[in-house]
Amino acid sequence: MHIHPLKETRECCLKEALQIESPQLACPYFLAKSTAPCGTPELCTFLDSKKLRRGLITRNVKSAVDLFHQRFGILFSPALSREFRPYKPDPAPLLHICSSWDVQPNEVMMVGDSLKDDVACGKRAGAFTCLLDQTGRYDAPQFDSVDFKPDFKVSSLADIVPLLDAHFDLVP
Numbered sequence: 001m002h003i004h005p006l007k008e009t010r011e012c013c014l015k016e017a018l019q020i021e022s023p024q025l026a027c028p029y030f031l032a033k034s035t036a037p038c039g040t041p042e043l044c045t046f047l048d049s050k051k052l053r054r055g056l057i058t059r060n061v062k063s064a065v066d067l068f069h070q071r072f073g074i075l076f077s078p079a080l081s082r083e084f085r086p087y088k089p090d091p092a093p094l095l096h097i098c099s100s101w102d103v104q105p106n107e108v109m110m111v112g113d114s115l116k117d118d119v120a121c122g123k124r125a126g127a128f129t130c131l132l133d134q135t136g137r138y139d140a141p142q143f144d145s146v147d148f149k150p151d152f153k154v155s156s157l158a159d160i161v162p163l164l165d166a167h168f169d170l171v172p
Contacts, residue, residue, distance in 0.1 A: 001116050019061040028088075033130035035128070038072060038156055038157065038158070039155070039156040039157030039158030039159070039160075040072070041074070041163060042158045042161060043157045043158060043160050044074050046160075046161045046164075053077070053101060054076050054077075055076055055077065055078050055079065055080070055097040056078075056079040056080065056086055057080045057084075057087075057094065057097070057112075057118075058079075058080070058081055058082070059081075059082045059087060059088075059092040060081055060082060061081055061082060061083070062079075062081040062082075062083055064081070065079045065081050072076075078096075078097055078100055080093045080096065080097070084096070087115045088117045088118060088120070088121035089118075089120035089121045089124065089128070090103055090121065090124070091105075091121055091122075091124040091125035091126075092154035093121065094108070094110055094121055094125040095120060095125050098125070098127075103127075105125040105127045106126050106127065108127045108128070108129070109122075109127060109128040109129065109130055109151075109152075110122025110127045110128070110129045110130070111127070111129075111130040111132060111135060111157070111160060112129075112131070112132060113131070113133065113134070115131060115138060115143065115146055115148065115150070117133055118131070119148045119149070119150045120147070120148045121151075122148075123148040124148075128151045128152070128165070129148075129150040129151050129152070129153070130150055130151065130152040130153065130160060131135060131154070132151035132152045132153060132154055132155075132156075133153055133154070133155060133156065134156065136155070138153070152167070
């Protein structure tokens, strides 16, 4: 499975992988709920249908990640917890995932809800980045001049499905 950009924003393409990071995915608050965070099942179903892999980088402990996998049946592999060092915004976790998948960083997308951690990690690694901004907090003027700007911004994980369809050609 290869992903090729329909609208070139850089001279690279996504291939075989989508790297997802959101602290909410393994947060104990969500682990107590009976359903996965909003948009997660839809996005994972789409990724599975396209045979796109997904990984997780979080500062939560491994036991919280394991509980998320168990409770919701949504697996991320690899799933790197705070025990993996150095952690984001260092690009090492994302580069580790790319290496384990045998893909280049410019063939993945880092999705996360933090400019300073997730987007910085993705950009430093050389990946496409997507900022998950559920509340619109990054619309404030002080975020206009940040060091690392995301390639894309969404308000829900479910919004990534039409984003991928609009900007990338998903071909086998």
